[in-house]
Amino acid sequence: MIYFDNVTKHYDEGKPSIDGVTFTIEKNEFVSIVGQSGAGKTTLVKMLLAEEMPTSGAIFFDSININELSGEDLPAVRRRIGTVFQDFRLLPTKTVYENIAFAMEAAGRPDEEIVGDVPQILDLVGLSGKEDHFPHQLSGGERQRVAIARAIINKPDVIVADEPTGNLDPVNSWDVMNLLTKINEMGTTIILATHDRDIINALKRRVITIEDGKIIQDAKSGKYIL
């Protein structure tokens, strides 16, 4: 479903931040991308979201080369990829309800669906009753759950989570991981970039380990090896 074909990314002269990376992610997989800070995890994620272009190589999403998409076609692909980030990236001037509704509005969904779906999702992530709060009125864990709710509201094929537990305490981290596992069990592919040893070892799923921009291990039921 997702195919990185010999992808290299140079930000400037000198060492590439991603160096000749090739891998495939199948439908319904739960893949962790592991590496220390600066190893190239975030660069990989950004290229998958077409926020960055590879210097060479190509990235395919369901046989679409996403780096060849025009500015008009890109939003449609992005709606098929839900995103969760370390810094949450919520819209600060919108309430919890509006943040989630915005993703549905952007996808052109009718009002009846929005009114029906948003409370359900809020219930799923355990935020019922907080729909009128603004992001700054929520704790870190709650904000991340809003971000997850927003990521799954349009029933995407893939969720990309870049260090989703990076700013959270252990209890909230496990809440978030349990949510992601549940979402994966419901049939959504998950790509998780992290350097949290405990989480990786507990998941027992596929782990791609990268160092200095290269894949050094790709294990079916991997452990944290760095």
Added chain:
Amino acid sequence: MFIVTIKRIIKTGLINFYRNGWVSTASVLIMVLALFIIQSAILANVLLTSTLAAVEEKVDVSVYFKLEAVESEVLNIKTALEELQEVASVNYISREESLQQFRDRHGENALISNSLEELGDNPFGATLNVRAKTPSQYESVALFLERGDFSAIDKINYRKNQVVIDRLASIISLSRRAGAVVGLVLLAIAMLIVFNTIRLAIFTSRDEIGVMKLVGASKPYIRSPFIVVGSSYGVVAAVVTMIITWPLTFWLGPFSERLFGGINISTYFNQNFFSIFGALLLIGVLLGGISSFIATRRYLKL
């Protein structure tokens, strides 16, 4: 779907206008300043034009006739003048009327009225007051009278007034041009300030725009609410400007009438209330909308 999208865009825009209260207030104030400058330029131009028209009204060329001139001869010249394309109007004052005007003017002066009595005869000749369409045309009117070699004409006061009339003509054309240039410069400055203010307001939203893109919102869907907000600045600013200007013109009205001798600025404002308001509304909405459109461009790039 299209209607739903439009509805969502307008709703989002108005909510953002309200929630970013301070940014909106600052932007509206700047816009008020800009619209006020534009409006002042319009009103100043109206005032100047009416003043110049009033002054022009007072300029004319007087043709004085000899005492023995026959009335039919005077009237012939009047007809000839009226046929000139430069002439706006010709006013005939007969000998008797001249005397009467003189009497009226110096009625209280016993010495003058006594002298007139003493004289027994009417010392005044007939007069034609000629008014040209523009001050620069008096020259050709005067030339026509001089070259025509009309024996009944005693004297024409044009040569005497020529310097004043010429200067007036050049002042009028110069002040019109200067007014246009100053107005355009002020307009350009006002537009730049408004554009930069809106750009700053949108700069604070650049991260939000990035998030919206990641969530999969299309460019027009991200951009349109900003244009709605920018246009709202224009609408509110136009209303505020009118509210400020109304009492101001009311207060300045009598003053403007006395000083410039032209129209009362308050009367003009009230008579043209809706066209001035419409113009400000249009300028404000366009200025805000276009500024927002340009300012969002940068953050919408991939």
